[in-house]
Amino acid sequence: MIREDNIRRTTPYTAGEQPKGVKLIKLNTNENPYPPAPGVGEALKSLSEDPAKLRLYPDMDASPLVDALAEEYGISPEEIFVGIGSDDVLSMCFLTFFNSGRPVLFPDITYSFYDVWAEVYRIPFKTVPLRDDFTIRTEDYLGTENGGIVIANPNAPTGVELPLKEIRKIIEGNPENLVIVDEAYVDFGAESALPLIKEYDNLIVVQTFSKSRALAGMRIGYAMGCPELIRAMKDVKFSVNSYTMNLPSITAGTAAVRDRAYFMEITGKIIDVRERFEDELEEMGFDFARSRANFVFARHPLFSGADLKDALRKRGILVRHFAKPRIEDYLRITVGTREEMEEVASALREIIRSGS
Numbered sequence: 001m002i003r004e005d006n007i008r009r010t011t012p013y014t015a016g017e018q019p020k021g022v023k024l025i026k027l028n029t030n031e032n033p034y035p036p037a038p039g040v041g042e043a044l045k046s047l048s049e050d051p052a053k054l055r056l057y058p059d060m061d062a063s064p065l066v067d068a069l070a071e072e073y074g075i076s077p078e079e080i081f082v083g084i085g086s087d088d089v090l091s092m093c094f095l096t097f098f099n100s101g102r103p104v105l106f107p108d109i110t111y112s113f114y115d116v117w118a119e120v121y122r123i124p125f126k127t128v129p130l131r132d133d134f135t136i137r138t139e140d141y142l143g144t145e146n147g148g149i150v151i152a153n154p155n156a157p158t159g160v161e162l163p164l165k166e167i168r169k170i171i172e173g174n175p176e177n178l179v180i181v182d183e184a185y186v187d188f189g190a191e192s193a194l195p196l197i198k199e200y201d202n203l204i205v206v207q208t209f210s211k212s213r214a215l216a217g218m219r220i221g222y223a224m225g226c227p228e229l230i231r232a233m234k235d236v237k238f239s240v241n242s243y244t245m246n247l248p249s250i251t252a253g254t255a256a257v258r259d260r261a262y263f264m265e266i267t268g269k270i271i272d273v274r275e276r277f278e279d280e281l282e283e284m285g286f287d288f289a290r291s292r293a294n295f296v297f298a299r300h301p302l303f304s305g306a307d308l309k310d311a312l313r314k315r316g317i318l319v320r321h322f323a324k325p326r327i328e329d330y331l332r333i334t335v336g337t338r339e340e341m342e343e344v345a346s347a348l349r350e351i352i353r354s355g356s
């Protein structure tokens with residue numbers, strides 16, 4: 001066996017379960033319950049009719065996809081970086097910008113990949129406690145020496161939004177360090193920091209096709225920021241792997257962006273179903289903050305999070321539970337279709353009535 005010090009040891013991210021073979025209502029990884037835009041299927045079909053296209057390397061800059069995004073968001077292609085899901089994009093941000101040796105700051109309760117990337121890239125970091133109601137205290141990110149800041153907004157797994165004026169204060173208070181705003185859930189009713197990329201050269205906004213565009217299986221994410229920052233990210237990316245974006249995902253992603261009406265329709269439906277489900281949870285005595293994402297993060301005073309998760313699983317419903325300090329009694333329940341959420345609500349009523 002090779003010597004231990006030859007190995008980059010790290011503790012990997014634990015993703016939510018992808019059950020095989022069992023039929024469950026799957027509400028544990030925040031996927032979209034609806035299919036992607038109809039144009040996605042058509043684009044993939046026309047690609048499959050001409051497989052010779054796969055003979056060549058794909059466009060290194062993923063130009064059709066980048067151009068479609070630029071047009072959709074009213075920015076220039078030089079302000080966009082695309083990658084293999086926002087996990088790849090965020091990881092490239094960490095590698096490119098968190099290079100100072102000073103600690104990177106992010107909340108104690110947030111997306112649990114941030115500390116994993118920090119560990120694997122040997123980036124020092126400091127977690128900053130959220131308030132008890134899971135809101136961010138802006139002042140904690142002002143006047144604290146740091147090597148960069150990462151904020152998921154709305155936050156995961158809490159669903160709580162930090163108002164844009166607070167995000168602005170954090171960006172303005174750290175002009176010499178990069179602020180990443182991870183907007184994986186922004187399309188479900190929160191306000192995006194995207195307009196601020198024109199004002200600040202220390203801001204990167206990251207979004208994904210996995211949730212609001214119903215394309216988790218295709219793996220597409222993107223960062224938006226001023227051209228200097230995007231250029232630096234591309235230099236690092238092209239130093240690791242030039243051809244990350246394959247032709248099917250460029251093709252499918254472009255078709256998804258082009259159908260704004262469908263995007264508005266499915267995100268609107270998810271918001272409506274979420275609000276109705278939250279009303280139900282409230283009636284049942286759950287404790288939660290109103291979510292701005294495609295999930296609800298809630299606890300019930302009479303049950304531990306682990307027991308409630310098990311009771312739902314027995315009834316064929318899969319949700320996410322984090323056995324972590326401060327949040328071990330909460331469940332993160334993805335918003336599915338109206339029918340699915342009605343089933344979840346009636347399962348929860350039965351569990352509360354029967355005690356298990």
Ligand SMILES: *Cc1c(COP(=O)(O)O)cnc(C)c1O
Binds near residue numbers: 208
């Ligand atoms: C889902 C998620 C991502 C990553 O999604 P990809 O599928 O890699 O695009 C990033 N950040 C947060 C907060 C998420 O919840």
